[in-house]
Amino acid sequence: MATTEEQKTAEELRSNNALNAIDVKLAREMCLEYIKAEKAVLTSQSYQIGGQTLTRANLGEIRNGRQEWQAILNNLKGGGQRTFRSVIPAVDL
Numbered sequence: 001m002a003t004t005e006e007q008k009t010a011e012e013l014r015s016n017n018a019l020n021a022i023d024v025k026l027a028r029e030m031c032l033e034y035i036k037a038e039k040a041v042l043t044s045q046s047y048q049i050g051g052q053t054l055t056r057a058n059l060g061e062i063r064n065g066r067q068e069w070q071a072i073l074n075n076l077k078g079g080g081q082r083t084f085r086s087v088i089p090a091v092d093l
Contacts, residue, residue, distance in 0.1 A: 027073035034066035 041062060046055040 022072065022076065024073065024076050027069055027076055030069040031066060031073055034062060034069060037062050038066060 037057065038059065041057045041059050045057065045059060046053055048054075
């Protein structure tokens with residue numbers, strides 16, 4: 001579960017000023033760490049003992065973190081969402 005400090009840091013990272021302080025290498029590393037965590041949780045997220053279920057991690061929170069870092073990485077690389085449009089010229093016949 002994300003702490004208040006982690007949430008504050010994530011909010012700061014979304015601002016343009018904070019993005020300048022983060023390099024592409026760090027953003028890639030964070031994305032990879034979140035991917036590793038996601039894989040680990042997918043293989044053994046929870047188990048049961050005598051009717052009680054123990055959950056090791058919250059997959060949704062991990063995915064949210066990965067998506068946030070991916071968005072930061074895309075912004076740093078100038079790869080925000082792009083819209084491509086094609087134009088087909090009309091021909092008079």
